[in-house]
Amino acid sequence: MSTVTISSPVTNSLTAGKLPKNAPLMVLAASWLVVGAFFTVIFLSGASESFNWAGTLFFGTVLYCIALYLFSYFVEGIRRAKDRLVTALVAIAFVVAMIPLISLVGTTIVNGLPAFLTPTFFTESQRNVVGAGGGALHAIIGTLFVTGLATLISVPIGLLTAIYLTEYGRGRLARGITFFVDVMTGIPSIVAGLFAYALFSLLFNDPGIRFGFGGSVALSVLMIPVVVRSSEEMLKLVPNELREAAYALGVPKWLTIVKVVLPTSLAGIVTGVMISISRVIGETAPLLIVAGFTSSMNYDLFSERMMTLPVFVYNQYASQGADSQAYIDRAWAGALTLIVIVMLLNLVARLVARTFSPKLGR
Amino acid sequence: MTTAVDRIAIKAKERPGDRIFSTATVVAGSLILAVLAAVALFLFVQSIPAFVAPADAFKGDFSNFWSYVAPLAFGTAWSAFLALLMAVPIAIAVALFISHYAPRKLAQGLGYLVDLLAAVPSVVFGLWGIGVLAPMVQPFYASLVEWFGWFPLFAGPVSGTGRTILTVAIVLAVMVLPIITAICREIFLQTPVLYEEASLALGATRWEMITMAVLPFGRAGIISASMLGLGRALGETMAVAMVLSPNPEVIFQLLTSQNSNTIAANIALNFPEAHGVGVNILLATGLVLFVITLIVNMIARVIINRRKAFSGAN
Numbered sequence: 001m002s003t004v005t006i007s008s009p010v011t012n013s014l015t016a017g018k019l020p021k022n023a024p025l026m027v028l029a030a031s032w033l034v035v036g037a038f039f040t041v042i043f044l045s046g047a048s049e050s051f052n053w054a055g056t057l058f059f060g061t062v063l064y065c066i067a068l069y070l071f072s073y074f075v076e077g078i079r080r081a082k083d084r085l086v087t088a089l090v091a092i093a094f095v096v097a098m099i100p101l102i103s104l105v106g107t108t109i110v111n112g113l114p115a116f117l118t119p120t121f122f123t124e125s126q127r128n129v130v131g132a133g134g135g136a137l138h139a140i141i142g143t144l145f146v147t148g149l150a151t152l153i154s155v156p157i158g159l160l161t162a163i164y165l166t167e168y169g170r171g172r173l174a175r176g177i178t179f180f181v182d183v184m185t186g187i188p189s190i191v192a193g194l195f196a197y198a199l200f201s202l203l204f205n206d207p208g209i210r211f212g213f214g215g216s217v218a219l220s221v222l223m224i225p226v227v228v229r230s231s232e233e234m235l236k237l238v239p240n241e242l243r244e245a246a247y248a249l250g251v252p253k254w255l256t257i258v259k260v261v262l263p264t265s266l267a268g269i270v271t272g273v274m275i276s277i278s279r280v281i282g283e284t285a286p287l288l289i290v291a292g293f294t295s296s297m298n299y300d301l302f303s304e305r306m307m308t309l310p311v312f313v314y315n316q317y318a319s320q321g322a323d324s325q326a327y328i329d330r331a332w333a334g335a336l337t338l339i340v341i342v343m344l345l346n347l348v349a350r351l352v353a354r355t356f357s358p359k360l361g362r
Numbered sequence: 363m364t365t366a367v368d369r370i371a372i373k374a375k376e377r378p379g380d381r382i383f384s385t386a387t388v389v390a391g392s393l394i395l396a397v398l399a400a401v402a403l404f405l406f407v408q409s410i411p412a413f414v415a416p417a418d419a420f421k422g423d424f425s426n427f428w429s430y431v432a433p434l435a436f437g438t439a440w441s442a443f444l445a446l447l448m449a450v451p452i453a454i455a456v457a458l459f460i461s462h463y464a465p466r467k468l469a470q471g472l473g474y475l476v477d478l479l480a481a482v483p484s485v486v487f488g489l490w491g492i493g494v495l496a497p498m499v500q501p502f503y504a505s506l507v508e509w510f511g512w513f514p515l516f517a518g519p520v521s522g523t524g525r526t527i528l529t530v531a532i533v534l535a536v537m538v539l540p541i542i543t544a545i546c547r548e549i550f551l552q553t554p555v556l557y558e559e560a561s562l563a564l565g566a567t568r569w570e571m572i573t574m575a576v577l578p579f580g581r582a583g584i585i586s587a588s589m590l591g592l593g594r595a596l597g598e599t600m601a602v603a604m605v606l607s608p609n610p611e612v613i614f615q616l617l618t619s620q621n622s623n624t625i626a627a628n629i630a631l632n633f634p635e636a637h638g639v640g641v642n643i644l645l646a647t648g649l650v651l652f653v654i655t656l657i658v659n660m661i662a663r664v665i666i667n668r669r670k671a672f673s674g675a676n
Contacts, residue, residue, distance in 0.1 A: 079567055079570065080567060082567070082569055083567035083568055083569040083570070086568075086569040086572075087463060087568070087569070089455065090455045090456075090458050090459045090463050091459060091463065093451075093452045093455030093456050093459065094455070094456050094459040094460075094464075094472070096452060097452055097453075097456050097476065097479075097539055097543075098475065100479070100490075100536045101475065101478065101479050101482075103490070103494060104482060104486065104487070104490045104494075107490060107493065107494050108486060108489075108490070111493070156390070157390045157393055157394070158390075160386055160387045160389075160390030160391070161387065161390045161391045161393075161394055163387050164384075164387035164388060164390065164391040165391070167387070168384055168387055168388070169391065173388075173391065173392070174391075176395065177391045177392075177394060177395060179663060179667070180394065180395055180398055181394060182659075182663045182666075183398075183656065183659045183660055183663055184394070184397075184398055185659075186590060186593040186594065186597075186655055186656075186658070186659035186662075187401070187597070187652070187655065187656075188593075188596065188597020188598070188599070188626055188651060188652070188655055189484075189597065189599065190597065190599045190626045190629055190630060190648065190651070191401065191405070191597065191648050191651060191652045191655070192401070194405060194629070194644075194645055194648040195400070195401040195404055195405060197645075198404040198405055198407070198408040198645060199400070199404050201408075202404065202407070202408070207637070207638075207641060208637075221397060221401065224394060224397070225394070228394070252375075252377050252379060252380055253380055253383075253384075254377075254379045254380045254382075254383035254384070255379065257383070258383075278481055279481070281483075282481075282482070282483020282484065282485065282486070283483070283484075284483070284484060284485040284599070284600045284630075285484075285599035285600055285626065285629075285630050288630055288633070288634070289629070289630075289633050292634070293634075310483055310485045310600075313485045313486070313489065314485050314488070314600060314604070317488075317489060317492075317604065318604070328493075331489060332489065332493075335483075335485070335486045335489050338483050338485075338486060339482065339483075339486060342481045342482070342483065343478070343481070346477075346478065346481055350474075
């Protein structure tokens with residue numbers, strides 16, 4: 001059958017004047033090869049010390065865009081050529097956006113592993129440590145305490161507000177809250193820290209106040225709007241029929257919410273809370289301001305300075321001692337710990353969402 | 363949602379549980395408004411001493427608070443502007459890639475990858491910026507100054523460390539990219555499928571379809587997404603504090619070792635050692651930053667909400 005179509009000249013306007021399907025891939029490979037050959041010649045002639053990989057990829061990709069545009073222009077016309085050019089540019093933009101992520105995760109793992117793998121990193125604090133050794137236990141404990149308390153404050157307030165907005169709220173108050181919750185998501189983290197500092201230094205009349213609870217309050221200011229937004233989205237997804245069925249059985253409204261609406265959307269709410277935790281657990285600036293830094297353990301949120309992981313990273317980097325490499329290593333190890341925590345939170349959140357979400361469409 | 367029930371106007375019995383529960387939700391909601399008001403109020407109360415502070419209270423030679431905060435405000439706006447200049451085109455392209463170009467099965471996973479970028483803590487970005495990015499771009503800066511030094515923005519002498527405002531802008535661009543991408547993606551996906559199919563059916567190529575249907579539909583969304591990204595870039599602290607080598611002046615040059623600092627980074631660098639009225643001065647700069655970001659965010663939200671009301675997309 002196919003022999004017939006091939007042997008006769010192309011008459012179908014839909015297949016006429018079209019580049020083959022894998023043309024972009026072939027052009028890409030060809031342009032990388034051409035530019036690679038060019039740089040190889042330069043390398044072999046001794047003009048540069050090493051083969052220029054970055055140059056090959058960059059100029060090869062530029063050549064690809066130009067070549068593909070020209071090929072397409074002469075075979076398919078200007079409209080398709082433009083389309084192909086934009087497709088290439090859009091795909092390149094995505095790759096460019098991924099480069100920092102890969103580079104960042106890669107360097108953090110490579111630079112962080114040496115100190116991360118020392119046995120004392122998770123069992124000791126920095127108390128009386130000069131140079132290498134010691135660990136980040138005080139910072140990890142501090143982060144868990146401060147973030148944990150921030151979660152305890154934010155989740156009830158955020159969840160109740162979300163319930164108000166979906167179940168009760170009408171009129172001006174509800175619209176005002178929705179608007180300002182959105183606006184609050186954009187508050188710079190450092191302003192939240194300054195707020196907590198201004199509040200507690202006035203309350204306790206102590207201009208040098210630093211304590212963990214202040215950090216929790218600052219983080220709550222950043223966390224509440226995120227919890228409200230995500231919980232509200234989830235509560236809106238609960239089908240109205242479920243509520244109406246409960247009302248029809250004579251269940252009071254508040255019990256309907258507690259026993260029907262919340263359990264249905266629980267998985268989504270848990271996911272939202274975990275993602276909001278992962279957002280604030282890496283916040284540095286507010287904790288630097290109101291929780292301060294220390295090199296000792298502190299289990300008391302309500303007195304004395306409290307170290308947290310992000311501040312630990314910053315502090316190790318910013319005030320390096322004589323053996324600066326040890327401090328930089330610890331900073332990277334702290335960064336690696338943070339990234340691992342954040343990625344785990346994100347991953348578990350997605351798993352929770354996928355596993356426990358109600359199967360609505362059957 | 364329950365209007366159908368309300369309209370029949372059978373008054374349900376008010377149980378104490380109902381009363382307590384609904385009151386609790388109202389209190390929680392109002393608490394959020396109260397917190398926002400408290401942020402403004404406490405910052406304002408604590409910054410009053412800074413507005414009337416004498417000239418010798420400021421580090422460096424400044425006559426009053428406003429001359430102190432002006433270069434910082436300039437640095438904040440300048441770095442955020444440069445960051446947006448880089449981030450917005452790439453973010454729109456990435457959002458288009460995920461919403462209209464990538465294979466359907468891959469699209470969600472790719473979106474998740476971009477979201478991961480948003481989850482990386484800012485202090486790690488700072489560490490990366492100074493440890494990886496700055497040394498990497500420095501030779502590039504050197505040749506840029508060598509060849510294009512006649513252009514005022516690229517005037518030398520080049521920074522030997524790469525810790526310039528352009529590096530900061532690149533880091534900021536990477537940090538705001540996921541925010542802008544996420545919102546643009548949502549908006550692009552909301553384009554009525556009928557419009558897209560109609561233009562494809564008329565023989566438009568994919569790019570023509572996007573310029574005729576998707577982009578006009580998403581214009582307001584792109585603007586407000588950029589403004590939300592702007593708000594984030596204005597308030598970003600640690601990455602700037604770690605990467606930039608600051609100088610308390612208004613400086614436009616991108617590649618020298620003298621750069622205007624940003625408000626947020628200035629607070630983070632000086633707060634641990636500040637005392638007396640110095641603390642109030644830093645709090646007052648924080649208030650300025652708060653007001654700026656609040657205005658930017660409110661404008662962005664108003665644009666988004668207005669679009670929601672008229673587009674008929676929901």
